[in-house]
Amino acid sequence: MTTPQTPQQSDPTQVNGSAPADEENFLQLDTQAQIQLVRADYDTAYDLLKARQLDRYGGQHVAVLRGKVVGHGTNALELRYTVAREQGVHPERLAMIYVDDLQGPLII
């Protein structure tokens, strides 16, 4: 797993470690509200993926929170828990997708 680097607010694909604590009280929300929060970040992740803005993370999982990439790494479980701790959110609050390595073999 890669720890967050220097924040660059203007680029959502740059790992940003400066997110605030979990002000959303994720666990207190009903299911629909939880889905909406996480869905928004999944949509962001896939938009970035489609725009080829995540190519630099090929072969890794990428974690997105509040519209920004907040971590990346090859071990999905470790990434989820580490980033959640760093960001002060519940692990299931994170949207995480796997970025295929377009420079490597196609994983069937």
Next chain:
Amino acid sequence: MPDQETRIELELRRWAVHSIEGRLVYIEKIRAPVRFGTREPFVWVDSILDPGTALTVIPPSVWQRFPSEIRWPDAATVAALPSWLRVFGSAAGGAVGCRIGFVPIQIYSKTYRNYFDTEIIAMLADRDVNLQRPLLGLGGGVLSGRVFHLDYDREEAWLEKRSAET
């Protein structure tokens, strides 16, 4: 709260393209947002519907997020399992041991507005190898009671509840 409905829209997602003699080929998969388990907070995993896989395969980085919600078969049932339900192999990286478990899931539409729930029989892999996302396979309950539709040219895919007439 999302509704259970008869039609679940899936997503034929494409994210890389290359032209070969004027014909386009893609990295593309049928994406299905899946909630694993039933407890709060939900365990949400973008999964791949892969009817070419015999049974659903879930990597440990996913199923270890909800181990208490997996129903494991009893020892006698496990002892009777054939080898093809204990180990799977793939083009992605050799033989991988697994356990069989019963997993409650909800498959959501791409709009997240509706879903259907079911309990599937799945292979819970003991290591990730190159398996990065759950593969929702042909058997084990994912498609039971449903008709799978794919209109490739229109990039449309959906699951439809089988009616009494069909």
